[in-house]
Amino acid sequence: MKIFLFLADGFEEIEAIAPIDIFRRAAIDLTTVSIKNELAVTGAHGVTLLADALFSEVDFAENDLLFLPGGLPGTTHLDQHAGLKELIQKQAVEGRKIAAICAAPSILGKLGLLQNKEAICYPGFENLLIDATISDKKIVQSGTVYTAKAAGVSIQFALKLVEELKGKEIADKISNQIFLD
Numbered sequence: 001m002k003i004f005l006f007l008a009d010g011f012e013e014i015e016a017i018a019p020i021d022i023f024r025r026a027a028i029d030l031t032t033v034s035i036k037n038e039l040a041v042t043g044a045h046g047v048t049l050l051a052d053a054l055f056s057e058v059d060f061a062e063n064d065l066l067f068l069p070g071g072l073p074g075t076t077h078l079d080q081h082a083g084l085k086e087l088i089q090k091q092a093v094e095g096r097k098i099a100a101i102c103a104a105p106s107i108l109g110k111l112g113l114l115q116n117k118e119a120i121c122y123p124g125f126e127n128l129l130i131d132a133t134i135s136d137k138k139i140v141q142s143g144t145v146y147t148a149k150a151a152g153v154s155i156q157f158a159l160k161l162v163e164e165l166k167g168k169e170i171a172d173k174i175s176n177q178i179f180l181d
Contacts, residue, residue, distance in 0.1 A: 002031075003028055005020060008075075014154050032051045037056075067099045079110065085107070092113045101154065105147040114129050117132050118132065121147060138156070156180070
């Protein structure tokens with residue numbers, strides 16, 4: 001299993017850090033990727049993470065999931081990165097998994113990747129989920145596209161993705177370890 005999680009200045013910390021933690025607990029090969037020209041990326045609330053790699057240095061050919069945290073202006077920066085948008089489109093064409101939370105599903109919507117799919121996002125971004133059916137659920141799977149509403153469901157969203165990639169038993173084990181329920 002291989003996941004790439006993308007970081008841009010202004011990312012929502014919980015939406016990146018909670019999934020990073022959950023994916024690593026699940027022993028998934030996760031690479032955090034800075035879309036900047038430096039590894040240090042600062043979130044919307046002043047938390048700085050050191051990404052594992054720079055976008056320009058990564059071979060994305062082998063992966064099971066691309067993960068986009070939300071936050072502002074992080075989502076705006078992700079949406080302005082031509083290479084990332086090209087990668088997302090390629091991922092969709094190849095039928096591989098893409099996950100986005102909070103404002104980040106708007107990137108998928110603007111790329112036309114939510115057409116005839118059910119999706120959710122942070123309230124106020126629904127108009128950018130072009131041709132999607134807006135869900136009232138907090139976490140939505142529609143084919144190979146996974147969307148989630150906001151920071152408050154970051155752990156559950158990551159566990160859903162673990163379940164999809166590694167099975168329910170591993171997701172349940174992690175949930176129990178962290179006393180989620």
